[in-house]
Amino acid sequence: MVSEQPVLVLRDVSIAYDSPAGPVQAVSHVNLELMPNTIVGLIGESGSGKSTLATGIMRLLRGGAHLTHGEILIKGQNVYDMDAKTLRKFRWEAMSMVFQSAMTVLNPVMTVEQQMVDVFLAHRPGMSKAEALQKSYALLDLVRIARKHGKSYPHELSGGMKQRIVIAIALALDPALVIMDEPTTALDVVVQRSILEQIQDLQQERHFAVLFISHDFSLVAELASRVAIMYAGRFVEVTESGGLTVSDQDHHPYTQGLMRAIPRLTHEDVVIEGIPGHPPDLVTLPTGCAYHPRCPYAVPLCTVERPEPRDWQGRLIACHRFDPQKAGEFSHVS
Amino acid sequence: MSLEPLAAAPLVTVEHLVVRFPLRGGRQFIRPVDDVSFTIGSGEVLALVGESGSGKTTIGRTLLRILEPSFGRISVAGTDVSHIKGRELTAYRRQAQMIFQDPFASLNPVKTVENHLVFPIRKHQGGNKESVDQLIDDLLERVGLTPVNETRKKFPHELSGGQRQRLAIARALAVQPQFLVADEPISMLDVSIRAGILQLLGQLKRDFHLSFLYVTHDLASARYFGDRIMVLYAGKIMESAPSRDLIRNPLHPYTKLLLAATPGSSTRHRLPEKDNQPPDLSEARVGCPFAPRCLSATTECTNSMPPMTVVAPERSVACYHPDALISVKPLP
Ligand SMILES: Nc1ncnc2c1ncn2[C@@H]1O[C@H](COP(=O)(O)OP(=O)(O)O)[C@@H](O)[C@H]1O
Ligand SMILES: Nc1ncnc2c1ncn2[C@@H]1O[C@H](COP(=O)(O)OP(=O)(O)O)[C@@H](O)[C@H]1O
Ligand SMILES: [Mg+2]
Ligand SMILES: [Mg+2]
Numbered sequence: 111m112v113s114e115q116p117v118l119v120l121r122d123v124s125i126a127y128d129s130p131a132g133p134v135q136a137v138s139h140v141n142l143e144l145m146p147n148t149i150v151g152l153i154g155e156s157g158s159g160k161s162t163l164a165t166g167i168m169r170l171l172r173g174g175a176h177l178t179h180g181e182i183l184i185k186g187q188n189v190y191d192m193d194a195k196t197l198r199k200f201r202w203e204a205m206s207m208v209f210q211s212a213m214t215v216l217n218p219v220m221t222v223e224q225q226m227v228d229v230f231l232a233h234r235p236g237m238s239k240a241e242a243l244q245k246s247y248a249l250l251d252l253v254r255i256a257r258k259h260g261k262s263y264p265h266e267l268s269g270g271m272k273q274r275i276v277i278a279i280a281l282a283l284d285p286a287l288v289i290m291d292e293p294t295t296a297l298d299v300v301v302q303r304s305i306l307e308q309i310q311d312l313q314q315e316r317h318f319a320v321l322f323i324s325h326d327f328s329l330v331a332e333l334a335s336r337v338a339i340m341y342a343g344r345f346v347e348v349t350e351s352g353g354l355t356v357s358d359q360d361h362h363p364y365t366q367g368l369m370r371a372i373p374r375l376t377h378e379d380v381v382i383e384g385i386p387g388h389p390p391d392l393v394t395l396p397t398g399c400a401y402h403p404r405c406p407y408a409v410p411l412c413t414v415e416r417p418e419p420r421d422w423q424g425r426l427i428a429c430h431r432f433d434p435q436k437a438g439e440f441s442h443v444s
Numbered sequence: 445m446s447l448e449p450l451a452a453a454p455l456v457t458v459e460h461l462v463v464r465f466p467l468r469g470g471r472q473f474i475r476p477v478d479d480v481s482f483t484i485g486s487g488e489v490l491a492l493v494g495e496s497g498s499g500k501t502t503i504g505r506t507l508l509r510i511l512e513p514s515f516g517r518i519s520v521a522g523t524d525v526s527h528i529k530g531r532e533l534t535a536y537r538r539q540a541q542m543i544f545q546d547p548f549a550s551l552n553p554v555k556t557v558e559n560h561l562v563f564p565i566r567k568h569q570g571g572n573k574e575s576v577d578q579l580i581d582d583l584l585e586r587v588g589l590t591p592v593n594e595t596r597k598k599f600p601h602e603l604s605g606g607q608r609q610r611l612a613i614a615r616a617l618a619v620q621p622q623f624l625v626a627d628e629p630i631s632m633l634d635v636s637i638r639a640g641i642l643q644l645l646g647q648l649k650r651d652f653h654l655s656f657l658y659v660t661h662d663l664a665s666a667r668y669f670g671d672r673i674m675v676l677y678a679g680k681i682m683e684s685a686p687s688r689d690l691i692r693n694p695l696h697p698y699t700k701l702l703l704a705a706t707p708g709s710s711t712r713h714r715l716p717e718k719d720n721q722p723p724d725l726s727e728a729r730v731g732c733p734f735a736p737r738c739l740s741a742t743t744e745c746t747n748s749m750p751p752m753t754v755v756a757p758e759r760s761v762a763c764y765h766p767d768a769l770i771s772v773k774p775l776p
Contacts, residue, residue, distance in 0.1 A: 155634040268722055298495040303705035304715055325635055328707035371639040373668035374708045384640025388604040
């Protein structure tokens with residue numbers, strides 16, 4: 111049975127990097143719930159804090175980053191309250207992560223099957239080597255890689271095969287949550303698509319939840335059921351992905367901007383437009399709403415007061431335009 | 445400015461182009477470009493699409509004569525440039541310029557913005573300090589690097605990714621070329637920035653009647669910017685068609701596969717392929733390079749390469765079994 115408890119809960123999560131100039135807030139007050147057997151997408155431009163959040167959930171923060179606020183619960187348990195032993199068990203068994211570069215995970219001097227066997231032996235002390243090998247082969251079958259490639263070293267395999275193996279390893283111990291940080295960004299579209307199909311197939315079998323991180327708007331809109339849109343460390347919108355296929359006014363101005371900025375295969379006569387300016391540097395964040403220097407709707411209020419996310423027709427949107435009490439400020443802009 | 449009639453002589457004509465590289469050991473060769481022929485009209489954008497390793501960059505570099513063709517012929521504005529050298533080559537490079545994927549790598553970190561432009565401008569048209577200064581201002585204005593007085597003194601590391609690509613474009617324009625090879629010019633940029641660069645390229649095409657070879661792995665941007673799309677697989681052209689027609693009604697099985705895999709194509713069914721082995725580029729291969737992955741392949745396909753066949757005005761395809769041929773709609 112699939113339990114109806116959320117697999118992942120982010121409650122007001124903030125993460126900062128220590129720097130000589132003071133803390134750099136890479137993730138700010140983020141909230142999210144992820145149910146079993148679902149895919150939630152996380153979209154944002156580079157530097158918006160996606161990977162920091164992902165490694166924060168795994169409690170794998172590096173480079174002076176630490177959780178400064180909030181709670182991260184996996185299957186109801188607080189990841190940051192665990193002792194080292196529980197945490198080690200929790201990683202891989204309850205939650206696992208697929209990184210953009212397969213080589214972050216794969217060891218170049220070990221064969222694929224040795225690495226897979228090691229994962230089993232490390233987490234299943236009673237298991238025999240022969241049994242671990244059998245399980246490794248079953249995993250290769252699962253991601254449709256011929257068993258003979260078990261004897262290969264990573265460099266002997268194509269990028270797509272390596273990424274499939276990383277996904278297989280992430281699924282080895284049947285985790286409830288898999289975080290995928292741009293897992294297909296470096297791959298060709300056909301390989302990307304076949305890997306995504308496979309993730310969906312595997313999910314039908316095993317009911318894990320996926321947090322899927324990408325900067326590819328069309329891809330996430332297609333794959334995920336819900337999507338969080340991140341800008342300068344904050345979720346500016348969390349929405350059902352169905353609404354993202356047509357551009358409309360009922361989105362955060364940044365979401366609207368992104369939707370207008372991408373050429374789409376089937377939208378023949380639509381002229382695309384870039385968003386003016388560029389994503390901000392977290393060290394010198396604009397005051398008020400961080401998006402205001404790029405926003406076509408911005409009014410003086412936006413430069414001084416940061417909008418909080420609020421519910422709007424089933425979406426969470428952090429924008430004063432969507433706040434009935436502030437809407438008057440915008441009456442003169444279209 | 446009036447549009448050239450379609451029948452006007454193309455600016456770029458490529459005939460049976462082959463580029464071969466020796467494999468380690470030097471006895472065997474790969475052919476990442478294998479008997480490729482196409483034309484690019486004046487003021488036309490030809491989008492070249494294919495997966496990584498299919499030979500797109502090699503075609504672009506050969507067109508600009510950074511590489512020399514092994515066989516075949518390239519002519520630009522009526523001149524055969526296939527094997528030119530020395531002064532002729534230098535002169536040709538003024539007609540044809542390249543914009544690279546990584547703007548940062550193509551810029552000099554210790555040179556200011558204006559110093560990236562002074563040299564090409566001087567070399568191209570000489571001129572006194574005032575006129576060079578004026579041209580720099582015009583170029584920066586043109587590519588949207590404003591306010592001009594501020595940007596002139598900046599170094600590449602002080603620019604954002606999009607601004608760096610704009611500088612690279614300004615530098616390419618400084619010699620007033622007729623023809624640009626843009627090799628994945630937006631794929632390293634942030635999503636919100638890409639549209640602006642594509643818009644800029646489109647504007648330049650219209651204002652200067654520039655021709656483009658637009659190299660990309662993304663069919664959606666190829667459809668958007670390209671007048672025509674040419675699909676490359678393992679160094680061979682599989683299909684070539686006006687952009688709209690190629691997306692609406694793809695003929696080649698590989699084009700269909702690419703389309704089905706592209707996000708936003710709204711295909712819900714399984715990918716139409718039987719294997720996903722990377723292609724064989726070796727010179728010794730026979731048959732259609734896509735045959736091992738193709739659902740329609742027959743022994744004919746594994747025995748010989750289907751010839752490029754014109755199937756409708758401006759449409760050609762290299763396939764023995766383009767099953768959708770029957771449904772080819774006349775061009776509007
Ligand atoms: N080691 C570090 N030290 C200080 N700041 C960092 C470090 N790594 C990342 N950051 C900051 O965190 C922000 C978010 O980075 P990241 O999570 O990698 O973004 P994304 O994955 O969305 O591209 C970056 O804009 C950067 O300013
Ligand atoms: N100078 C070179 N020497 C040897 N092989 C090369 C050289 N340049 C490219 N190749 C090979 O040619 C093939 C096509 O490469 P490329 O033109 O860069 O493809 P694409 O741009 O479509 O990704 C690849 O297999 C690449 O390794
Ligand atoms: Mg990242
Ligand atoms: Mg290339």
